[in-house]
Structure formats: C-alpha cells, structure tokens
Amino acid sequence: MTMESTITDAQLAALAASMRGDVILRSDARYDELRAVFNGMIDRRPLAIARVADEADVLAVLAFVREHELPVTVRSGGHAAPGHGVIDDGIVIDVRDMTGVVVDPEARTARCAAGVDWGVFDRATQEHGLAVTGGRVSTTGVSGFSIGSGSGWLERTWGLAPDHLIGLRLVTADGRVVVADETQNRELLWASRGAGGNFGVITEMTFALRPLGPIVFGGPRFYPMERATEVMRAYRDVMESAPAELGGGLQLIWAPEAPFIPQAAQNKPCVAIFVFWAGDFDDAAEGVAPLDALGAPMADLAGPIPYADMQAMADAAYPAGKRDYFKGGFINHVTDEAIDDMVRHGESIMAPLTNIILLALGDGTDYARYTEEHSPIGPEARSAGWTFQVLSIWSDPADDDLHREWTRDVAKTMSSYSSLVMFPNFVSIDDPSRAAEAFSPAAMERLRAVKREYDPGNVFNRVVVPLGD
Numbered sequence: 397m398t399m400e401s402t403i404t405d406a407q408l409a410a411l412a413a414s415m416r417g418d419v420i421l422r423s424d425a426r427y428d429e430l431r432a433v434f435n436g437m438i439d440r441r442p443l444a445i446a447r448v449a450d451e452a453d454v455l456a457v458l459a460f461v462r463e464h465e466l467p468v469t470v471r472s473g474g475h476a477a478p479g480h481g482v483i484d485d486g487i488v489i490d491v492r493d494m495t496g497v498v499v500d501p502e503a504r505t506a507r508c509a510a511g512v513d514w515g516v517f518d519r520a521t522q523e524h525g526l527a528v529t530g531g532r533v534s535t536t537g538v539s540g541f542s543i544g545s546g547s548g549w550l551e552r553t554w555g556l557a558p559d560h561l562i563g564l565r566l567v568t569a570d571g572r573v574v575v576a577d578e579t580q581n582r583e584l585l586w587a588s589r590g591a592g593g594n595f596g597v598i599t600e601m602t603f604a605l606r607p608l609g610p611i612v613f614g615g616p617r618f619y620p621m622e623r624a625t626e627v628m629r630a631y632r633d634v635m636e637s638a639p640a641e642l643g644g645g646l647q648l649i650w651a652p653e654a655p656f657i658p659q660a661a662q663n664k665p666c667v668a669i670f671v672f673w674a675g676d677f678d679d680a681a682e683g684v685a686p687l688d689a690l691g692a693p694m695a696d697l698a699g700p701i702p703y704a705d706m707q708a709m710a711d712a713a714y715p716a717g718k719r720d721y722f723k724g725g726f727i728n729h730v731t732d733e734a735i736d737d738m739v740r741h742g743e744s745i746m747a748p749l750t751n752i753i754l755l756a757l758g759d760g761t762d763y764a765r766y767t768e769e770h771s772p773i774g775p776e777a778r779s780a781g782w783t784f785q786v787l788s789i790w791s792d793p794a795d796d797d798l799h800r801e802w803t804r805d806v807a808k809t810m811s812s813y814s815s816l817v818m819f820p821n822f823v824s825i826d827d828p829s830r831a832a833e834a835f836s837p838a839a840m841e842r843l844r845a846v847k848r849e850y851d852p853g854n855v856f857n858r859v860v861v862p863l864g865d
C-alpha cells in the first residue's frame with residue numbers, strides 16, 4: 397500500500413532536469429526493475445528513484461527531499477536482506493551509476509565510487525596483485541557492505557572490509573560535502589567502519605589494500621552428510637589452532653545438482669568446506685594440509701584459482717529475486733553438542749540454496765587484533781572464536797512462514813551456544829535494531845556524538861539503528 401503524494405511529476409521532472417542522472421517515476425517502464433532489491437520478499441514503491449551520476453546529483457536530490465520533507469534512502473548493491481535500499485513513498489538515491497575504481501599500487505590503496513560492486517572492485521585491484529576483504533558474493537555493493545560488518549573469506553586473516561576503510565566523501569542531509577580520513581573528520585571515518593548508513597550519502601571510499609594473488613589456493617570440498625559430525629569436529633579442531641592465513645569456512649547446504657557430485661548425493665544436505673589459503677601461494681600446500689587430513693571429500697573443487705574468480709564462485713548460488721531471511725551470531729567455542737545440533741538442523745534444510753555457515757575467527761588473527769579505537773565493532777564481537785549465519789533462500793511466497801520458522805528455530809538453538817552480539821550486516825527484517833549489539837555502550841556514546849554532528853535530523857537511519865534521540 398503506498399500513499400498518494402503531494403509531489404507532482406512536474407516537480408520531479410524539474411529535479412531530473414537539474415541532474416546528470418535520471419529520475420525514474422512510478423510510470424516509467426524501468427520502475428519495477430529498478431525498485432527491486434536482492435531480496436524478493438521486499439516489495440516497496442518509492443515515489444521516485446534518483447539514479448545519481450555524481451556528487452552534484454546527490455546534492456540536488458538531498459535539496460529536493462529537504463524542500464519537500466520526503467523520506468530518503470540510499471541504494472548501492474541492494475543486498476541488505478531487510479531491504480534498506482528501498483522505501484515506500486520516498487526517494488531512493490540509487491548510486492549504481494557512480495562507478496570507477498582507481499588503484500594506487502605504490503600506496504596500496506583503492507578509491508572507488510559508491511556504486512561499485514565487489515566483482516568490479518576485485519578485478520581492478522587484482523590487476524596489481526592487491527585485495528581487501530570482500531563479499532562472498534561478488535554482486536554485493538562495496539559501499540553498503542563496507543559501512544557495515546563487511547566480512548568475507550579473508551576476514552580471519554586480515555579483518556573486515558571496514559577495518560581497511562581509510563577515507564570517504566559523504567554528503568550530509570543538509571548539503572555539506574565532508575571528507576573523512578586520518579587527518580580530518582576522523583570520528584566520522586571511525587563510525588563508518590561498521591555503523592555507516594546513519595550519517596549521509598557516501599559518494600566515494602578509499603581502502604588500504606594488501607598483496608594477494610592473482611592466483612590463490614581456494615574452493616569448496618564437499619563431504620557426505622553421513623560424515624558430518626566427524627568432519628565438523630575435525631574442522632573445528634584444525635581451525636582452533638590454525639595459522640591466521642587459513643581462511644574459508646564450513647557450510648551445511650544441499651550438494652548441487654552438478655556433474656562433479658555423485659548422483660546419489662545431489663540435492664541432499666552435505667558438508668561443504670570452503671578451503672582458502674590467504675598467505676603466500678608457495679606455502680598453500682603445507683597450509684591446507686591439516687584440512688587434507690579430513691579424508692577424501694566426495695568432490696574437491698579446491699585448487700589454484702585467480703582470486704577474483706574465487707570471489708565470484710558462489711554467485712550462481714545466490715540469484716537475485718529469491719526470498720531471503722537471514723540470522724547470525726557469534727560462538728566462543730564450538731562444542732560437540734553444538735555440532736550435533738548443527739548437524740540435526742543441517743539434515744532438515746528444505747531448499748537447495750539455504751545454508752548454515754560456520755566461520756572461524758579467533759586469537760592471533762587480524763580480525764581479533766582491531767580494537768574499538770579503530771572501529772565501533774566491539775570487543776565482544778572481536779573476541780569470539782567463531783561466527784555463524786543461517787541463510788534461508790527460497791522461491792515460493794506460500795512457503796514464507798515455513799522457512800522463516802525454520803531459520804528462527806536454528807538461530808534459537810545456536811544462540812544457546814553464542815554470545816549476544818551479531819554482525820550488523822546479517823540482521824533480519826524483523827530485528828534490524830540488533831545491529832547495534834555489535835557496539836559497546838562506550839562506542840554507542842561516540843556514535844551518538846557523530847550522529848549529532850553529521851545527521852542531527854536522523855534522516856539516514858535505516859542500516860544500523862536510529863542513533864539520534
């Protein structure tokens with residue numbers, strides 16, 4: 397249900413005339429395509445979608461929403477499961493046409509426009525053998541990802557994407573263009589390393605890069621569900637003492653209907669271990685050897701691969717437009733009992749793309765080394781040994797309740813083993829305020845001060861949590 401608006405098409409046409417980019421109205425043939433976000437459960441009808449082409453366009457749209465007192469949101473990759481990138485009856489600032497990545501190989505930095513996704517970013521940085529922790533699905537937007545918890549296959553080894561954010565340009569709701577880096581507006585930079593989406597529209601971000609690839613050792617190994625308990629216990633034991641360079645994770649998921657999987661095991665739950673050595677390629681064989689000791693998998697796709705291709709490997713498993721419902725949390729120690737529970741839930745997975753994912757973090761990793769001085773993501777999250785996500789993905793709206801209930805049930809079981817916080821990027825539509833749990837009371841105080849300085853009117857409040865009073 398959408399509201400009648402007092403804003404006329406003529407007023408929106410005047411906005412469009414003042415911009416380089418387009419303004420898409422409800423009557424436009426592309427309206428439905430452009431208002432759609434990744435999660436097919438989200439069906440919102442903005443008044444208009446402003447396809448901003450540059451910072452001047454962002455300023456023009458924000459002046460328009462100020463003048464007409466309209467709600468506004470920002471959309472980049474559109475992956476936020478709660479659909480933060482689209483709103484009813486307001487203006488969507490769609491940054492996808494703001495593209496471009498500039499890599500400085502000497503300084504090991506990359507500056508990217510707000511609309512770039514991880515596929516584009518990784519290919520640009522990999523030309524120079526450089527990278528930063530990126531999404532496990534390459535169609536995720538760099539900006540929405542990195543102002544939240546931005547976790548990926550490299551998180552254990554290097555820390556999160558936001559840990560590497562060293563600069564940004566942001567337009568505030570009242571039309572100020574702000575540059576934040578180590579020399580100016582440092583509190584805004586700090587706040588944007590996890591609690592972004594609350595201060596303005598980011599037009600550009602700069603990341604510190606590290607050497608990696610272009611060829612790395614990575615990919616999934618599939619084990620039959622009958623071996624799940626044994627494989628998961630062995631994986632836990634390996635990862636709890638593994639060097640930080642051993643990244644990747646473990647998934648309970650249906651084995652795909654693919655020629656590399658024995659026919660009898662296809663479309664049934666299995667254990668998939670994503671093997672990834674994030675250190676020197678020459679050390680990879682020795683580095684992953686403890687995982688080789690888990691015994692022969694039923695299919696082994698791990699091997700030398702260009703890093704950018706590895707990052708896009710899961711894309712086919714996450715098509716846009718399916719129905720998504722996610723939950724997640726942290727576990728300090730994965731007990732045998734927790735594994736038994738995960739296996740039980742893994743056996744009951746009902747849809748081919750749904751999965752339960754378990755990722756090792758832990759002492760001695762760069763993830764654990766970043767302090768609250770560097771990023772608002774607090775000590776409770778940083779000290780956890782493991783993180784898990786329950787990602788339910790299905791097609792039929794008639795099955796919504798079934799899949800949501802299943803997801804809640806799994807998350808409830810897992811939460812009996814877990815700490816209370818969660819990664820902001822994995823909040824679900826029914827508990828978006830949980831994103832604030834990753835921030836300690838002291839960090840929250842600091843965030844409130846940043847909020848008061850850059851967005852006192854609480855115009856941008858849809859990603860993490862309303863910080864204004």
Ligand SMILES: Cc1cc2nc3c(=O)[nH]c(=O)nc-3n(C[C@H](O)[C@H](O)[C@H](O)COP(=O)(O)OP(=O)(O)OC[C@H]3O[C@@H](n4cnc5c(N)ncnc54)[C@H](O)[C@@H]3O)c2cc1C
Nearest residue numbers: 471472473474475476480481510532537540541546547598
């Ligand atoms: C298939 C899939 C896989 C995922 N995998 C991972 C993963 O591996 N690790 C992980 O951490 N998360 C993951 N996520 C979660 C995802 O990273 C977050 O939801 C993230 O916020 C998505 O960013 P986006 O730009 O794609 O989404 P959007 O929905 O476009 O953006 C999310 C919100 O971020 C804010 N935002 C975006 N761009 C800007 C900007 N330029 N300025 C100001 N605010 C902005 C807006 O408020 C927007 O509403 C995954 C999600 C999906 C659907």
